[in-house]
Amino acid sequence: MILRTPPPKKLRTDAGGSPPPTGAASSGKQLIIYEDSPLPAPIQTTFHDHSDQYLCTYQCRQMVKADVLDALSKAEKQAQEYQTKLQTLNQNFNEADAERKHLRDKFLYSEQELAAAKGREKMLQEQLLTEINTSQERYTKELQSCHELEVKLQNETNLRQKAESSVATAEEKAKLLEEKLSQLSGSVDREKTRVNNDIAHLGKEAKLSVSRIGADLERMQCRAESAEAETDLLRSQLEHLKQKFDECLHEKTKVDKKLSSFTSQAASSSDNSVLIKNLQEELKRYEAEVREARKLKSQQLDAELLKVKLLEEKSRRERAESELSKLPELQISMDTLEDELSSWKSLLNNIPGVSCPDDIMVKFLALQKEVLDSTMKIGEVSTRFNQLQAALDAAQLGRQNAETEAALAKEKSEALKSDMKRTEVMLSLVTEEKEQLKAVVSELRKSNSEGPVSGVTDVTLVQGIESSLANKENYLKELEKELSQLKDVNNRQRAEIEHLNDKLASEARRMKSLERDSDRLCSEISLLESRLGHGDFAAANTRVLRMVNTLGVENEAKQTIEALQAELQKTRERLQAVEELKSQSGDAGKLVDSHITGKIAQLKEQIVMDEHQRPNGIPVTRFTLQSIYAQSDDEKLEFEYESGNTSILDNQYTSQGEIAKQIEIFIRKFNSIPAFTANLTMESFNRRTLY
Amino acid sequence: MLILTLLLLLLLLLITGYAANSILYNRAVYPEESFVKVKKYGLPMLLIEDESVKSFLSNLTSQIAEWLEAGKLQRVVLVIMSKATGEVLERWNFRIETDNEVVEKGVSREKSDKEIMREIQAIMRQVASSITYLPCLDEACVFDVLAYTDADVAVPFTWIESDPKLIANPQMVKLHAFDTKIHKVDTLVSYKNDEWDEEE
Numbered sequence: 001m002i003l004r005t006p007p008p009k010k011l012r013t014d015a016g017g018s019p020p021p022t023g024a025a026s027s028g029k030q031l032i033i034y035e036d037s038p039l040p041a042p043i044q045t046t047f048h049d050h051s052d053q054y055l056c057t058y059q060c061r062q063m064v065k066a067d068v069l070d071a072l073s074k075a076e077k078q079a080q081e082y083q084t085k086l087q088t089l090n091q092n093f094n095e096a097d098a099e100r101k102h103l104r105d106k107f108l109y110s111e112q113e114l115a116a117a118k119g120r121e122k123m124l125q126e127q128l129l130t131e132i133n134t135s136q137e138r139y140t141k142e143l144q145s146c147h148e149l150e151v152k153l154q155n156e157t158n159l160r161q162k163a164e165s166s167v168a169t170a171e172e173k174a175k176l177l178e179e180k181l182s183q184l185s186g187s188v189d190r191e192k193t194r195v196n197n198d199i200a201h202l203g204k205e206a207k208l209s210v211s212r213i214g215a216d217l218e219r220m221q222c223r224a225e226s227a228e229a230e231t232d233l234l235r236s237q238l239e240h241l242k243q244k245f246d247e248c249l250h251e252k253t254k255v256d257k258k259l260s261s262f263t264s265q266a267a268s269s270s271d272n273s274v275l276i277k278n279l280q281e282e283l284k285r286y287e288a289e290v291r292e293a294r295k296l297k298s299q300q301l302d303a304e305l306l307k308v309k310l311l312e313e314k315s316r317r318e319r320a321e322s323e324l325s326k327l328p329e330l331q332i333s334m335d336t337l338e339d340e341l342s343s344w345k346s347l348l349n350n351i352p353g354v355s356c357p358d359d360i361m362v363k364f365l366a367l368q369k370e371v372l373d374s375t376m377k378i379g380e381v382s383t384r385f386n387q388l389q390a391a392l393d394a395a396q397l398g399r400q401n402a403e404t405e406a407a408l409a410k411e412k413s414e415a416l417k418s419d420m421k422r423t424e425v426m427l428s429l430v431t432e433e434k435e436q437l438k439a440v441v442s443e444l445r446k447s448n449s450e451g452p453v454s455g456v457t458d459v460t461l462v463q464g465i466e467s468s469l470a471n472k473e474n475y476l477k478e479l480e481k482e483l484s485q486l487k488d489v490n491n492r493q494r495a496e497i498e499h500l501n502d503k504l505a506s507e508a509r510r511m512k513s514l515e516r517d518s519d520r521l522c523s524e525i526s527l528l529e530s531r532l533g534h535g536d537f538a539a540a541n542t543r544v545l546r547m548v549n550t551l552g553v554e555n556e557a558k559q560t561i562e563a564l565q566a567e568l569q570k571t572r573e574r575l576q577a578v579e580e581l582k583s584q585s586g587d588a589g590k591l592v593d594s595h596i597t598g599k600i601a602q603l604k605e606q607i608v609m610d611e612h613q614r615p616n617g618i619p620v621t622r623f624t625l626q627s628i629y630a631q632s633d634d635e636k637l638e639f640e641y642e643s644g645n646t647s648i649l650d651n652q653y654t655s656q657g658e659i660a661k662q663i664e665i666f667i668r669k670f671n672s673i674p675a676f677t678a679n680l681t682m683e684s685f686n687r688r689t690l691y
Numbered sequence: 692m693l694i695l696t697l698l699l700l701l702l703l704l705l706i707t708g709y710a711a712n713s714i715l716y717n718r719a720v721y722p723e724e725s726f727v728k729v730k731k732y733g734l735p736m737l738l739i740e741d742e743s744v745k746s747f748l749s750n751l752t753s754q755i756a757e758w759l760e761a762g763k764l765q766r767v768v769l770v771i772m773s774k775a776t777g778e779v780l781e782r783w784n785f786r787i788e789t790d791n792e793v794v795e796k797g798v799s800r801e802k803s804d805k806e807i808m809r810e811i812q813a814i815m816r817q818v819a820s821s822i823t824y825l826p827c828l829d830e831a832c833v834f835d836v837l838a839y840t841d842a843d844v845a846v847p848f849t850w851i852e853s854d855p856k857l858i859a860n861p862q863m864v865k866l867h868a869f870d871t872k873i874h875k876v877d878t879l880v881s882y883k884n885d886e887w888d889e890e891e
Contacts, residue, residue: 182859189854193777535782535784535855535856535881536855536857537765537766541842542765542839542842543839543841543842543846544838544839544852544855545837545838545840545844545846545850545851545852546835546836546837546838546850546853547747547751547754547836547849547850548849548850548851643746643749643750644749644750644753
């Protein structure tokens, strides 16, 4: 509250003084009051009053009295008012003084606080500097570690490139080796199949030739047997003829004796001569017959020999023809085999380290070993590569972490620098205000020395100082609060960032390891699936089987049947030729006929027996079982297996009563051949041992 | 055991019967005239009439049934080869996983016939639709059937050991799997890369 200073008091010459009455002296002229009682000295009149003195009446005096009294009361009141005002002013002055003291104290206190703040600022600055230094050191360390990691990374990348190049070369080598292997295996397989086919073909041919030779042998045996039988017959005939001849000779001797006896008696009977002639004629006839028989016999022998020779020559001719017919095929196969041999030889020459076919397997094994080794190396290299990749990823992560930390430290340092700048600005402001305050204080001091007149200015100054100090205090408090908050926030954020970084690093590592595991598993799965789909198998646990009586074999069987049928036709033609010969040779042909028909029947049986097939092309297998307890060679069981069905064949042994009964029971009713054979074996054993 | 035998029979019919016939028809190994149409499992099926092929398949089926019952059969592969060169052009691979618990202990498993038929239909449809992506067989072909068995299996005298008749660098297409709760059959067809595709 600004006190209105009373107007300066006018100087009075006497004790009292009242304001000129307004009503009475309005004309400019003043009254001189003459009164009875001592009244305050009359108002000094001006020199105009000497001239203008008038005599007052009682009323006028009363009026003047009243006016004076009024004026007096007013003056008293004013004086009181002024006294109160003075008191209040004094109070105010005291208060202001107290406030000034208080403000001064506050000012001193603020100065102390300022000093403390300065000290704190210095401390903060020092802390900041130390933190900056530590962060710089850390940053340099991080940079060094980053450089080291970069160097490591470069080394790892170089190693990785080297490993990749070595892997690529190994893969290329492996691919080349695999291609070569596959080519070789394909060619070997083809060759094997071709050789197997050739072997099978040759085997079949050999079998056919063997069967033919067997058939020829049997034919020859039959012929030999028949020739033996014929010779026996002829021998018996010869003996018979000899006997007859002897008888004839004996009769002849008898007749000669008779003749001689007759000639000695000189009998001239014509009947005796006729008898003798007859006997001679008979004798001659018998001799002729004997000679004819001998001739026939010799002719027959010659015919037989010729036939045998003819057959031999024919068989030789046929063999030669068949071999001649086979000759172009053999030549073709020879040429192909020679070509293949030359190709194989050229292949051998191309393959390094192989000089002869035996080396191929060795080379194969060596190549396989190489492939295995290379795959193992590839696996090792790939694992190493994965490890290096993992290390690289870890290094990159570390580098990223270091970079983030460095960025964080930079940001922190920048924030601290900005804080520092802010505090510096604050400091400068505070110093300015301090100087202002100092100026104000000096002014106050000056004003105090001047006196209470300058109280008002002091109050305003004090008030201004108070307000500024309050503002500064508030500002300082706010700044401190902000600083502490910022510190807390920074600490929390740093802790959170560190925690998050750790989490991130661990998660990234886990992710990478999981990705690697998943890639590995996917590759393994794809490899296994490709192997399964490809048909690979473990030879230790698995076997690959296929049916023998495949459709191809059946086709081959059909072809062999056709070939045999062609042979049958040829033999039929031969039979026709022989029949023609027979018509030329007569009786001897009958024997040949019988031989040939027998042989044709045998040939037919052999065709069926050798090929084990029915004419419809279905393969049939025959088994003959003979028990070790059998008492004779005729005790044989013959079975036939066709398309999964086994059936028993009838023969002499099975047509016996008991055996037929057992067959009826065990095979027809129970449909169990093992039961039948077991029962039969037991019976044979019992017969042999017990009976 | 009755369910086991029924399911085995279904499986055998599928693999050696209808699937084999379907493959032979769709891949034109035998001419169309050799096949007769029947309806089975809700689908039109084509069966070959050639007696030799029928007898071959019936002999095959009997032996495979034996091996399946004993749990010794691992895989059945139908191989299509060129008649002229003997080169393997396609391999239809039926991989069989047997539940040994059922085979050894006779534990029973149930699956409705409807579900099994549905799965058979799916496989038949896939076999029929395979002609859209398999390369054309322009030359005369023959087929053979390989059986992958355990190594301790006694080889019947009508069977011999064979090479697996693999295709070099094949393309492979996996078809639907089929499960009878006792046997699980994975079907996969691998075929020789067509020269035109390689050039592309």
